[in-house]
Amino acid sequence: MILRSSEARAPLALRSLSVAYRGVPALWDVSWEAREGAMTAIVGPNGAGKSTLLNAAMGGLRPLAGEAFFWGQSFADARSRVAYVPQRESVDWDFPVTALEVVEMGAARRLDWLLPAWVRRGAADRGHRREARACLEDLGLGAFADRPIGQLSGGQQQRVFLARALAQRADLLLLDEPFAGVDSETEDALFQRLRQLCTEGTTVVAVHHDLETARSRFDDAMLLAGSVVATGPATEALSEDNVQRAFAPDSRAPRQLA
Amino acid sequence: MHMAPSKFLPLLAALALSCSGSVDADLTEGPRVVCTTAMIGDLAREVAGDHASVSTLFGADMDPHLFRPTRDDVKLLMAADLVLYNGLHLEGYLADALERVGDSGVEVIPVAERVLLEDERIDSEAAPDPHVWMDASIWSRVPLLIAGALGQQRPSAGAAFTSRAAAIEARLLAADEAYRGSFGALAPDRRMLLTAHDAFRYFGRRYGLEVRGIQGVSTTSEASLSTIEELVNVVVERDIPAVFFESTVSERNVKALLEGARARGHVLRIGGVLHADAPGDAVTYEAMLESNVRTILSALGAERARAAGADVR
Amino acid sequence: MLDVPCWSLAPLASASITGATAVSVGEGPLEAWVRVLSFGGGYNTNVVLLGTILLGISAGAVGSFAMLKGRALVADAVSHASLVGVALAFLLHAALGQQERSMPLLMLGAALSGACAVVSIEWIARNTRLSPETAVATVSSASFGAGIVALSATRRVSGADRAGLDELIFGSTASMTSADALLMAVLATAALGATLALYRVLTAVAFNERFARSKGLPVQLLDAILAALVGAVAMAGLQAVGMLLVAALLVAPAATARLWTTRVAPMVLVAAAAGASAAWMGASLSAVTPSAPAGPLIILSAASTFLVSLLIAPQRGVLSGWLRHRRVAAAARRVAAVGGPRPGGDDA
Numbered sequence: 033m034i035l036r037s038s039e040a041r042a043p044l045a046l047r048s049l050s051v052a053y054r055g056v057p058a059l060w061d062v063s064w065e066a067r068e069g070a071m072t073a074i075v076g077p078n079g080a081g082k083s084t085l086l087n088a089a090m091g092g093l094r095p096l097a098g099e100a101f102f103w104g105q106s107f108a109d110a111r112s113r114v115a116y117v118p119q120r121e122s123v124d125w126d127f128p129v130t131a132l133e134v135v136e137m138g139a140a141r142r143l144d145w146l147l148p149a150w151v152r153r154g155a156a157d158r159g160h161r162r163e164a165r166a167c168l169e170d171l172g173l174g175a176f177a178d179r180p181i182g183q184l185s186g187g188q189q190q191r192v193f194l195a196r197a198l199a200q201r202a203d204l205l206l207l208d209e210p211f212a213g214v215d216s217e218t219e220d221a222l223f224q225r226l227r228q229l230c231t232e233g234t235t236v237v238a239v240h241h242d243l244e245t246a247r248s249r250f251d252d253a254m255l256l257a258g259s260v261v262a263t264g265p266a267t268e269a270l271s272e273d274n275v276q277r278a279f280a281p282d283s284r285a286p287r288q289l290a
Numbered sequence: 291m292h293m294a295p296s297k298f299l300p301l302l303a304a305l306a307l308s309c310s311g312s313v314d315a316d317l318t319e320g321p322r323v324v325c326t327t328a329m330i331g332d333l334a335r336e337v338a339g340d341h342a343s344v345s346t347l348f349g350a351d352m353d354p355h356l357f358r359p360t361r362d363d364v365k366l367l368m369a370a371d372l373v374l375y376n377g378l379h380l381e382g383y384l385a386d387a388l389e390r391v392g393d394s395g396v397e398v399i400p401v402a403e404r405v406l407l408e409d410e411r412i413d414s415e416a417a418p419d420p421h422v423w424m425d426a427s428i429w430s431r432v433p434l435l436i437a438g439a440l441g442q443q444r445p446s447a448g449a450a451f452t453s454r455a456a457a458i459e460a461r462l463l464a465a466d467e468a469y470r471g472s473f474g475a476l477a478p479d480r481r482m483l484l485t486a487h488d489a490f491r492y493f494g495r496r497y498g499l500e501v502r503g504i505q506g507v508s509t510t511s512e513a514s515l516s517t518i519e520e521l522v523n524v525v526v527e528r529d530i531p532a533v534f535f536e537s538t539v540s541e542r543n544v545k546a547l548l549e550g551a552r553a554r555g556h557v558l559r560i561g562g563v564l565h566a567d568a569p570g571d572a573v574t575y576e577a578m579l580e581s582n583v584r585t586i587l588s589a590l591g592a593e594r595a596r597a598a599g600a601d602v603r
Numbered sequence: 604m605l606d607v608p609c610w611s612l613a614p615l616a617s618a619s620i621t622g623a624t625a626v627s628v629g630e631g632p633l634e635a636w637v638r639v640l641s642f643g644g645g646y647n648t649n650v651v652l653l654g655t656i657l658l659g660i661s662a663g664a665v666g667s668f669a670m671l672k673g674r675a676l677v678a679d680a681v682s683h684a685s686l687v688g689v690a691l692a693f694l695l696h697a698a699l700g701q702q703e704r705s706m707p708l709l710m711l712g713a714a715l716s717g718a719c720a721v722v723s724i725e726w727i728a729r730n731t732r733l734s735p736e737t738a739v740a741t742v743s744s745a746s747f748g749a750g751i752v753a754l755s756a757t758r759r760v761s762g763a764d765r766a767g768l769d770e771l772i773f774g775s776t777a778s779m780t781s782a783d784a785l786l787m788a789v790l791a792t793a794a795l796g797a798t799l800a801l802y803r804v805l806t807a808v809a810f811n812e813r814f815a816r817s818k819g820l821p822v823q824l825l826d827a828i829l830a831a832l833v834g835a836v837a838m839a840g841l842q843a844v845g846m847l848l849v850a851a852l853l854v855a856p857a858a859t860a861r862l863w864t865t866r867v868a869p870m871v872l873v874a875a876a877a878g879a880s881a882a883w884m885g886a887s888l889s890a891v892t893p894s895a896p897a898g899p900l901i902i903l904s905a906a907s908t909f910l911v912s913l914l915i916a917p918q919r920g921v922l923s924g925w926l927r928h929r930r931v932a933a934a935a936r937r938v939a940a941v942g943g944p945r946p947g948g949d950d951a
Contacts, residue, residue: 130865352759
């Protein structure tokens with residue numbers, strides 16, 4: 033497998049990625065590289081394949097063609113350096129777990145999973161718990177650590193998700209619509225935290241729903257409508273022309289395969 | 291146990307789903323007679339001889355309480371000239387079909403109901419007891435009943451039917467006498483018959499045995515825990531030596547009873563396998579009765595002999 | 604079939620050697636029931652109690668995770684499919700020329716087909732546009748139909764009635780033997796052991812599958828393990844409470860536990876306890892009531908526990924919600940009357 037040097041260095045590099053659901057293409061020939069240390073927004077119309085892109089990159093879907101590289105490696109090899117924050121609706125928030133337990137899921141390393149906490153009262157376990165608590169405090173949720181997640185507001189739930197990602201100490205954060213349905217105070221707090229992470233060298237790639245904030249708050253952007261419409265610095269990639277092209281009704285990836 | 295001619299026949303028959311029991315049809319001419327149980331069919335075949343063709347719906351080890359007819363079974367019944375069934379709710383799931391068959395003009399006779407005299411009927415709390423064939427003296431009236439019905443279908447052979455029926459009746463009455471004698475010789479404290487379901491009331495009344503079953507008169511009812519406990523008590527208190535399996539019923543309930551008795555320190559033997567609702571590998575009605583009587587006598591009688599310190603051969 | 608020597612059941616037997624019976628003379632029904640509840644009934648009663656309690660524990664534990672995954676009704680599909688497996692195993696056995704019923708083979712058929720049902724539900728849910736509920740309903744009805752057809756096919760095979768396959772529809776709880784109880788014990792150990800050892804991973808996968816996969820958890824393997832456990836419980840439950848009721852035993856205790864707990868580990872334990880108590884009450888009731896089938900009574904017991912919990916559980920119960928509503932409504936009315944500042948509320 034011969035990689036271009038840029039592909040080998042990029043935290044996330046996609047090469048000709050195509051994904052389809054039962055014959056209907058969702059992503060078509062997507063090639064793109066994330067810039068290290070930058071905050072990138074993936075923007076596009078609904079059904080443009082944005083969540084699919086993240087899912088396929090992480091190996092959750094088998095692509096028709098193409099691949100995804102994480103610092104030149106496969107996802108399986110680079111797993112420990114990547115943290116994924118799923119869409120908030122993808123979770124049953126009535127699930128009987130506390131905020132702390134959710135964050136601990138992020139902190140757990142490979143073998144930790146196998147035995148329950150009350151069996152392994154070891155130092156490692158306590159360490160993870162401390163770390164998890166610290167991440168929650170980092171996002172202002174220290175007091176809510178032992179609350180069942182069903183009792184949290186939308187913004188607080190999103191913060192718990194981000195805390196979980198923080199607990200993974202990853203170099204690349206993949207977020208799926210992290211600001212959907214979130215109050216502006218939380219939005220500000222989250223942006224601030226993400227910006228801080230970028231300054232420290234973490235790469236942030238987020239599927240984002242709002243064009244305005246994408247232009248104003250993100251460094252880079254990828255405009256996606258099935259296939260890549262534009263990439264680059266946010267204000268350029270998300271120009272009026274590009275946006276019109278992306279959001280035009282016939283701009284999707286080919287509806288039928290040859 | 292009924293042996294299939296080849297290994298693949300049962301599977302083939304089952305998968306084809308058009309099998310309707312072990313239907314043995316004589317290919318002679320004459321009126322078509324369809325019987326439900328082998329206890330009826332066996333006698334009917336002998337009475338009919340060559341003058342009618344007799345088929346039996348239920349296989350040799352099929353539980354009549356659980357038999358559910360297929361379309362083919364109903365077609366067979368509809369195409370018959372004479373249908374002979376037991377009645378008294380034995381063929382529970384056939385009731386509707388039999389009614390329709392009767393309405394369509396076919397002669398349908400509930401044999402057991404017909405031969406019973408008013409004061410001979412045994413009813414349990416839940417339902418009438420249909421196991422009339424267990425009493426050979428009452429069942430000896432069946433051949434002549436069949437002969438009458440056949441005679442109406444084919445008057446020309448009436449005399450033949452009647453004479454054959456009379457011969458069977460004589461044999462059954464003789465067997466009945468012999469059984470009464472054999473059981474009469476059992477000690478009174480040994481006369482307890484414990485079986486998988488309550489199929490032996492007629493048998494018990496005729497031959498002087500007290501009978502209990504784990505399940506009730508019909509195998510469609512689930513055995514209850516309180517019944518099993520109660521029977522364990524009876525077994526221990528009355529020092530009953532043996533319990534019997536049945537060829538058409540699962541062994542599960544009897545095994546539970548065995549374990550319960552053993553836990554109380556009582557040695558309860560398996561007396562053998564009885565043919566209660568179908569002849570099984572005994573094939574004919576008379577052989578079925580003979581087999582049952584022998585099995586019961588050897589289980590209960592041997593215990594008595596052993597207890598008395600006598601030699602047991 | 605395992606033959607367990609009687610001395611190994613000495614503790615149970617000792618209760619019965621004294622001649623303890625289901626209903627003693629001169630005892631009222633309530634006293635009889637209490638005596639049976641405290642294992643003072645006969646040997647058979649105690650075997651049934653023990654066996655069904657162990658089954659209840661397994662069903663509660665395993666059912667909890669099925670429910671957390673949003674697959675509670677998978678129990679239904681599994682039990683229906685188990686019947687197909689038993690019937691097919693029986694037909695296969697007969698085709699190979701065997702005459703005697705082989706219980707281990709039948710139960711293997713049940714477990715395999717039950718696990719197949721779970722796997723196919725997951726496959727449909729993942730690879731088609733059908734929602735998981737639709738997947739469960741489809742597989743459940745299809746296997747119910749298949750089960751009835753397969754059972755009809757067995758009827759005409761020699762030896763079918765003697766094999767007692769019909770009993771598997773409604774169960775034959777009363778005739779449980781020590782071998783059955785032993786099987787239940789093994790199952791309960793495996794189920795409880797597996798769920799408590801793996802509860803963290805099972806929880807992670809049930810909560811957020813994509814995240815769990817991204818963390819490298821073997822999601823498919825875990826699904827398979829859960830499927831195997833559900834299949835095993837359905838298989839054991841077939842004989843005890845029958846195909847139609849085993850699903851209830853997998854669902855009701857878990858649902859009850861959900862009403863009382865807010866964390867996963869307590870939920871699993873409470874569900875196991877709820878399953879055990881349903882069996883304990885139901886089976887003992889059937890021992891002192893003539894002609895009362897144990898299986899349905901166990902399910903009724905589980906269902907009534909659930910209903911009561913639905914009403915009185917703190918936080919999540921109906922009564923609690925109603926009281927909260929009244930308090931808040933009263934406060935709102937007071938405020939409206941006075942026009943004062945808002946009452947201090949939750950921070951959420």
